Amino acid sequence: MKKYFLLALAIIIAVPAYASEITGTLTTGVSTGIGGTVVSTPVASPVAGTYSSAQSVTLIATDTTSIHYTIDGVSPTCTTGTVYSGAISVSESETIRAVGCSGTTASAVGTFAYGINITPPGGGGGGGGSSGGIITPPLSGGTPGDITGDNVVDLLDFNAIVVDWGKTGSSLASDLNHDGVVDILDFNILIINWTI
Structure with a gap:
């Protein structure tokens, strides 16, 4: 028990903490040595999901210099994909993948899947036509x-x-x-x- 007490006391003495009454901050004197840039992952609006009409998707990421995106199933990087410059028109089911970039530092990939199920118009009058509805491929x-x-x-x-x-x-x-x-x-x- 004495060993643990002495070890704890040695740590307390070796890592002093200082408080500032002026700024209200607490300084421990310990440095993590970790530095770098954290880039936020893009967010899509409207949220990913299934819709009955085409959507205009806006991508937003704070603290970024650019957003890169793809719709081909491949994850973008800060040097690949399309540079986002305005709303993305989604008129058929597809998945948008996007990264926020600060220089060459990329965020995590944001994935936004949109299902677009547009109901075809009903048939004309007089004996024919379809009743409309979503077309589903036949089961095999x-x-x-x-x-x-x-x-x-x-x-x-x-x-x-x-x-x-x-x-x-x-x-x-x-x-x-x-x-x-x-x-x-x-x-x-x-x-x-x-x-x-």
Whole structure:
């Protein structure tokens, strides 16, 4: 017990703290040696989600000199992607990835997935036409959301989505809504059909 008391006393004596009555600050005399720039991650408005009409997305990041973004599934850097200069028009389902930049120092990547489900107009009068509605690709048999083909939507299917997240292409089994990219919309289909 004496050893711990003496160790604590030695630390207290070795690291004095000073208080200033003028500024109200407390100085410990200890330096962390950590320095650098922290760049804020961009925020999108309106928030990511599913909408029934096209959206005009604004990106905001404080303490940055520029914002770079992509819509192709690849994460931007301070030297790649499109330099943000105004609202981004989103008229179809897509994911915006953005970084705030201060010189060449980048923030974490902000990811904003937008689902745009525009209801087609109804058919004309007089015996024909459609009733409108969202067009859903036909299922290729099996259980909706089942990526692994075991007729159960479970952790294995979730893992397949995670592994393929952000990938693009027309033959991805994890692309449940067949829009060419594995994203939040596919995850939503998986969760809706989750087997308990």
